Amino acid sequence: MKKIKFLHLYSLVLSGMLGYFAYLGYVGKKFYNPDEITEKSKPGTRTYRGRTGSHFYHK
Amino acid sequence: MSAFSNPHTCPTCLKTWNLIIQAQAISRVCPHCHSLFILRGKNRFESQKKLDSSIHTSKIPLGSKGILRGTNYEVCGFSIKAERGSPNYAWREYMLFNPELGYASLSEYNGHWGLFEELNEFPRIKTNSTTHDIAYQERSFQLFSRYRFNVLKAEGEFPFDLSNTDCKIFEFISPPYTLVNEVSDDSNNWYLGEYINKSEIEKAFQVTALPQRLGVGAAQPLAGNFKAKEITTISAVFVFLAALLQAAFGYMAAEEVVFSHTYYRSEMDTSKTIRSGSFHIQHDQKALELILFSPLNNNWLDVDAELINEETGERFEALKSLEFYSGYDEGYWTEGDKEGSVVLSSVPKGRYHFNFYPDFGSPGGLLENDKFTVEAKSDVPLFSNLLWLILFASLVPIFAHLREYYLEYNRWANSDFSPYHQE
Numbered sequence: 120m121k122k123i124k125f126l127h128l129y130s131l132v133l134s135g136m137l138g139y140f141a142y143l144g145y146v147g148k149k150f151y152n153p154d155e156i157t158e159k160s161k162p163g164t165r166t167y168r169g170r171t172g173s174h175f176y177h178k
Numbered sequence: 179m180s181a182f183s184n185p186h187t188c189p190t191c192l193k194t195w196n197l198i199i200q201a202q203a204i205s206r207v208c209p210h211c212h213s214l215f216i217l218r219g220k221n222r223f224e225s226q227k228k229l230d231s232s233i234h235t236s237k238i239p240l241g242s243k244g245i246l247r248g249t250n251y252e253v254c255g256f257s258i259k260a261e262r263g264s265p266n267y268a269w270r271e272y273m274l275f276n277p278e279l280g281y282a283s284l285s286e287y288n289g290h291w292g293l294f295e296e297l298n299e300f301p302r303i304k305t306n307s308t309t310h311d312i313a314y315q316e317r318s319f320q321l322f323s324r325y326r327f328n329v330l331k332a333e334g335e336f337p338f339d340l341s342n343t344d345c346k347i348f349e350f351i352s353p354p355y356t357l358v359n360e361v362s363d364d365s366n367n368w369y370l371g372e373y374i375n376k377s378e379i380e381k382a383f384q385v386t387a388l389p390q391r392l393g394v395g396a397a398q399p400l401a402g403n404f405k406a407k408e409i410t411t412i413s414a415v416f417v418f419l420a421a422l423l424q425a426a427f428g429y430m431a432a433e434e435v436v437f438s439h440t441y442y443r444s445e446m447d448t449s450k451t452i453r454s455g456s457f458h459i460q461h462d463q464k465a466l467e468l469i470l471f472s473p474l475n476n477n478w479l480d481v482d483a484e485l486i487n488e489e490t491g492e493r494f495e496a497l498k499s500l501e502f503y504s505g506y507d508e509g510y511w512t513e514g515d516k517e518g519s520v521v522l523s524s525v526p527k528g529r530y531h532f533n534f535y536p537d538f539g540s541p542g543g544l545l546e547n548d549k550f551t552v553e554a555k556s557d558v559p560l561f562s563n564l565l566w567l568i569l570f571a572s573l574v575p576i577f578a579h580l581r582e583y584y585l586e587y588n589r590w591a592n593s594d595f596s597p598y599h600q601e
Contacts, residue, residue, distance in 0.1 A: 140564070147525070152521055155523060
């Protein structure tokens with residue numbers, strides 16, 4: 120019984136992942152897209168634009 | 179007095195105790211003085227010796243009744259056995275009796291329990307002389323241990339001669355099952371055992387404080403009762419389905435170049451902005467890939483690109499950094515890339531233009547290098563999503579394999595026939 124439960128649960132999780140994968144592919148969205156600036160990732164102003172100092176060797 | 183009168187009076191200590199299997203007993207051990215009696219001839223029990231009474235006592239009292247795996251049992255005997263030559267390697271056995279079905283035994287070592295029954299049929303066994311494996315009932319059993327034993331302590335009744343320990347024991351495992359082969363000069367008996375949790379025993383016989391589990395039992399199944407192979411198979415199926423979907427997305431993707439242009443630093447206006455010409459995107463809610471190229475030479479370029487829908491004012495923004503360095507240090511080396519791309523998600527169809535905010539690395543650099551080329555492709559397939567799915571779908575199988583290896587390694591640490599390299 121436990122075996123059925125765990126494997127079913129795992130299959131369900133993978134089904135969810137597959138569904139989400141299909142959704143992302145359909146709407147043209149990357150799961151992880153650090154280069155894209157969205158409202159969530161935007162720190163509030165445009166002044167951060169360009170190098171922020173994290174690349175110290177350009178300073 | 180009859181040898182089978184009940185309650186029975188021990189001839190040695192004259193204390194009484196209740197017989198359970200009565201005439202079926204070959205051995206009797208008084209639970210009070212631990213004197214061993216063996217049936218010799220008809221109805222005549224002969225005193226043999228006194229067994230040790232100083233070591234551990236039974237955790238399930240003689241006469242305890244309970245329903246275990248659907249069968250009514252009564253505990254008629256208890257013994258402690260040890261591997262000959264290794265007295266510290268001792269285990270406990272409880273003889274169980276059912277008037278209709280006969281006998282079974284519960285064996286306990288380090289808090290791990292097994293319920294054993296004698297096989298009525300001689301198993302059809304395929305032997306493999308190189309690995310000592312045997313096959314029984316479509317399962318492959320591996321040789322786990324081979325030993326002789328001594329009886330250290332016993333009490334109650336037994337349907338066999340407890341004093342006769344002149345036999346070899348071979349144990350083969352296929353968790354949660356164990357096959358035991360007891361071989362002597364005049365007998366060859368097989369027993370099939372199944373791992374059983376102590377909670378089942380506590381519930382069946384209404385006992386508490388059974389020994390805690392130590393280490394991994396020889397026939398202990400993996401917790402959760404699933405195998406890494408099954409998890410891996412399921413994951414592989416889903417990854418395959420995802421790959422099929424990805425192939426379909428790739429096949430259907432138009433990958434249309436909607437914009438392409440080369441810009442120079444001199445085109446920046448006073449606000450250091452470059453505005454592109456207008457262009458049209460036909461594919462609704464699709465990914466737009468922006469490919470940047472700059473002929474960098476020990477320099478860098480950051481481009482903040484803003485895609486603006488001229489009809490709705492909706493904005494999409496991305497930041498891409500390019501850097502390329504090279505030199506000689508014990509040979510030619512390079513670092514970074516002159517080209518890179520960034521994806522804007524779910525861009526609706528419509529009329530657009532770009533605003534670029536370039537940040538050129540070295541103001542004093544060569545003028546001909548202060549340029550960059552932009553190409554925008556609409557409706558591109560996103561391969562990275564498949565990689566993420568493969569990564570997530572691999573985590574559980576990897577964990578399951580590591581867990582299985584760890585448990586199997588520890589299980590076989592108690593065996594002389596470990597397939598693992600163990601010290």
